[in-house]
Structures are given as C-alpha cells and as structure tokens.
Amino acid sequence: MSTHSEPLAHLAAELDELKAAGLFRALRVMTSANATRVTVDGREVISLSSNNYLGLNTHPRLIEAALDAVRRFGAGSGAVRTISGTMALHEELEEELARFKDVEAVLTFQSGFTANTGVIPVVAGEPDLIVSDQLNHASIIDGMRLAKAPRVIYPHKDVATLRELLREARERGRPDGSGAYRSILVVTDGVFSMDGDIAPLPGIVEAAEAFGADVLVDDAHASGVLGRSGRGSVDHFGLHSRVAIQVGTLSKAIGVLGGYVAGPLVLREMLVQRARPFLFSTSHPPAVAAACIAAVHVLEDEPELIERLWANTRRFKAELARLGFDTGISETPITPVMVGDAAAAIRFADRLFEEGVFATSVVYPTVALGAARLRTIVTAAHSDDELDACLAAFDRVGHELGLVSG
Numbered sequence: 001m002s003t004h005s006e007p008l009a010h011l012a013a014e015l016d017e018l019k020a021a022g023l024f025r026a027l028r029v030m031t032s033a034n035a036t037r038v039t040v041d042g043r044e045v046i047s048l049s050s051n052n053y054l055g056l057n058t059h060p061r062l063i064e065a066a067l068d069a070v071r072r073f074g075a076g077s078g079a080v081r082t083i084s085g086t087m088a089l090h091e092e093l094e095e096e097l098a099r100f101k102d103v104e105a106v107l108t109f110q111s112g113f114t115a116n117t118g119v120i121p122v123v124a125g126e127p128d129l130i131v132s133d134q135l136n137h138a139s140i141i142d143g144m145r146l147a148k149a150p151r152v153i154y155p156h157k158d159v160a161t162l163r164e165l166l167r168e169a170r171e172r173g174r175p176d177g178s179g180a181y182r183s184i185l186v187v188t189d190g191v192f193s194m195d196g197d198i199a200p201l202p203g204i205v206e207a208a209e210a211f212g213a214d215v216l217v218d219d220a221h222a223s224g225v226l227g228r229s230g231r232g233s234v235d236h237f238g239l240h241s242r243v244a245i246q247v248g249t250l251s252k253a254i255g256v257l258g259g260y261v262a263g264p265l266v267l268r269e270m271l272v273q274r275a276r277p278f279l280f281s282t283s284h285p286p287a288v289a290a291a292c293i294a295a296v297h298v299l300e301d302e303p304e305l306i307e308r309l310w311a312n313t314r315r316f317k318a319e320l321a322r323l324g325f326d327t328g329i330s331e332t333p334i335t336p337v338m339v340g341d342a343a344a345a346i347r348f349a350d351r352l353f354e355e356g357v358f359a360t361s362v363v364y365p366t367v368a369l370g371a372a373r374l375r376t377i378v379t380a381a382h383s384d385d386e387l388d389a390c391l392a393a394f395d396r397v398g399h400e401l402g403l404v405s406g
C-alpha cells in the first residue's frame with residue numbers, strides 16, 4: 001500500500017490552520033545593526049523592540065574586544081568545553097562574572113535558554129521536587145520537562161500559596177509514600193518578560209528558607225538592568241547568599257550572546273560533569289567571550305548607562321499614561337501597551353511601523369487570551385528626540401484606531 005502526498009503534508013496543513021487563525025508569524029528582516037534606528041524590511045524606523053537595554057551591542061569597547069579576539073583566536077572555538085573548547089577567554093569571563101555577581105563560581109552556556117535546560121535537570125533529579133511560578137519563561141519550562149523531578153506550579157507571584165505548597169511537600173513527602181523529598185527547588189524569573197513585573201524575591205526566599213528549599217532566579221531581564229551596576233534582582237533586594245542559583249543571560253542587556261549559572265563552587269563543578277548543553281554543544285566563539293568580558297567592565301565603568309535607561313523608562317511610561325495608554329503592571333523597562341484584542345494589537349503594530357516605529361505585538365498564546373499588547377523596551381541609547389517621535393506616533397495611531405480618546 002502506498003499513500004501519495006507531498007512530503008511533510010501534515011506541516012502544511014498545520015500552517016494553513018495557523019494562517020487561518022491569524023497566528024502565522026512572518027519574520028521581519030533587519031539590514032542594519034540592531035540599534036535605536038534600524039532598517040527593517042527596507043524601512044528606516046525607531047526600534048522599541050530589542051532587549052538591547054544599554055545599547056551595548058554596538059558599544060565601541062565590545063566591538064574592539066570582539067575584533068581583537070577574532071584576529072588572535074579565530075572565528076570559532078573548535079570543540080565542546082570538555083574536549084578542547086575551553087579557552088582562557090571562557091574562564092576569564094566566568095571569573096569576571098563570579099566577581100561581579102559576588103558568588104563563588106560561574107559557568108557559562110551558549111545561551112540563557114541552554115543555561116536553564118542545562119542546570120535544572122542537574123539540580124533536580126528523581127528524589128527532588130521543583131516548585132515553579134506559573135509565568136516562568138519557556139526555557140525554565142523546558143528545563144523542568146527534561147528534569148526527572150516532579151513539579152508543582154504556583155499562581156503568579158503568589159507567595160502565600162508557594163508557602164502552602166512547600167509546607168505540604170515537606171509534611172507529606174513524595175505522593176507515592178516513598179518518603180521525604182531529598183531537596184526542593186523553587187524557580188522564578190527575576191523579571192517577568194511579558195509584563196515587566198518583578199518577582200517578590202524576599203517573600204520567596206523566606207518561604208524557601210522556612211521549608212529548607214533552594215531558590216533559582218532567572219535574571220535574564222534583570223541582568224544589566226536591576227541592582228548595583230546591573231547585578232540583578234538578588235542584588236536589588238539585598239539577598240546575597242540567600243539565593244543558591246542565579247541564571248543570567250549575556251544576550252539581552254549585556255548585548256552579545258550566552259547564558260550563565262552563578263552560585264556555589266559545587267554547582268559549577270557538578271554542571272561541568274553533567275549539564276548536557278555544556279557537555280554536548282560547542283562553546284562560544286572567542287569573540288563572544290571577549291565581548292562579554294568587555295561588557296562586564298562597561299557595566300562597572302559607565303553607571304550612567306543604567307541611569308539613562310531608567311530615566312528614559314520613567315519618562316516613556318509617564319508620557320504613555322498621560323496620552324491615555326494602559327501600561328499594565330510593569331515595574332521595569334519592559335513596557336507593555338495593553339490593547340486586549342489580538343487583531344487590534346496586530347493592526348496597532350502595523351500602523352506604527354508605517355509611521356516609523358517598530359513595536360511588536362504579542363498575542364495569545366504568548367500571553368493570555370484578551371491580553372494582547374504591544375511589548376516595548378526603551379533603551380539607554382534612545383535620544384529624547386527619538387522618544388518624542390515614538391510618543392507622537394503612539395498618540396496619532398492610538399487616536400486613529402480608537403484606542404485612546406480625548
């Protein structure tokens with residue numbers, strides 16, 4: 001028996017469904033650096049769509065460090081870290097990050113995503129339990145899926161429920177009656193990537209301490225944004241030594257690419273033995289490590305960048321509110337502009353693009369149904385004129401589409 005159909009016909013059918021539902025994503029293509037003014041699909045626009053919080057991706061010190069590393073050490077690293085792919089630059093970056101974060105040791109990964117899928121299965125095995133915030137990032141969810149540990153989810157930022165779940169887990173032990181959990185890991189984003197709200201870390205840490213659990217904070221959107229010189233949410237709340245594991249990204253405010261896990265030396269040593277993305281995927285090109293080292297130095301040498309990021313953020317949020325927009329529950333530079341209806345959000349983004357502003361719409365299933373929004377981030381690099389131009393476009397298009405009145 002044979003069936004005659006096009007190869008991968010099932011994918012074509014699924015794509016048709018996505019298109020019919022208006023959920024098909026086309027990629028916008030950039031032909032400039034990802035700075036504040038970008039050329040996208042052939043049009044020059046002001047971008048509010050990057051995670052490049054401090055403008056570091058085009059900072060002269062990062063560019064020079066990357067060029068120098070390419071000339072001296074070549075374009076690629078040539079192997080995984082555990083074979084011959086550990087260069088002095090990789091270890092230097094880890095030492096710099098450990099010093100910066102004030103922890104014993106750091107291990108870098110190819111991305112923040114692989115940091116989470118690497119660390120969570122190593123820390124939480126079959127005898128352990130993972131307790132996770134409902135709105136944690138996809139890479140945490142995948143890390144949990146790869147872990148052998150059972151998991152429970154607590155409602156977003158709900159410390160009281162988290163406490164109850166921890167109490168129950170400690171009192172009852174494993175559901176099959178086989179005794180107590182060996183360890184419990186509480187996992188949370190430091191800053192949540194869609195709403196820009198901050199995890200209630202002091203309450204989470206207290207609850208974890210009360211029931212002998214460890215805490216993992218994923219600071220992808222807090223690295224370079226919160227805390228002294230951008231040391232992250234643990235530093236922001238003064239919780240040093242009370243959070244066992246800090247995951248960070250080098251791909252957002254740091255301006256390059258990569259992720260890292262910061263914590264006690266035993267953690268780093270175990271990750272080197274067991275973390276699968278570390279063991280089975282090639283290490284960063286030398287230019288990436290060198291640029292990241294330069295970025296850590298820039299964070300320490302140029303505190304004005306973070307000041308400017310927050311000044312721009314405060315101004316942008318205040319002006320949007322004055323124009324009548326709802327910016328949700330954000331406490332950080334991630335500024336959602338709430339729309340509600342998915343089609344309206346997509347239309348809003350399209351019209352803004354025509355008016356010279358690149359702000360991306362985010363719709364279900366990335367956010368809840370009825371919570372469609374534009375997701376914007378202003379950076380330290382945006383000038384006053386650029387922000388004014390963006391705000392004027394929001395005002396014009398917002399009125400045109402009936403999203404604001406007055």
Ligand SMILES: *Cc1c(COP(=O)(O)O)cnc(C)c1O
Pocket residue numbers: 111112113114116137139189193218219220221249250251252257258259
């Ligand atoms: C972006 C993000 C990541 C992934 O980081 P990359 O370095 O881009 O892979 C992980 N966790 C959170 C919370 C993020 O927002």
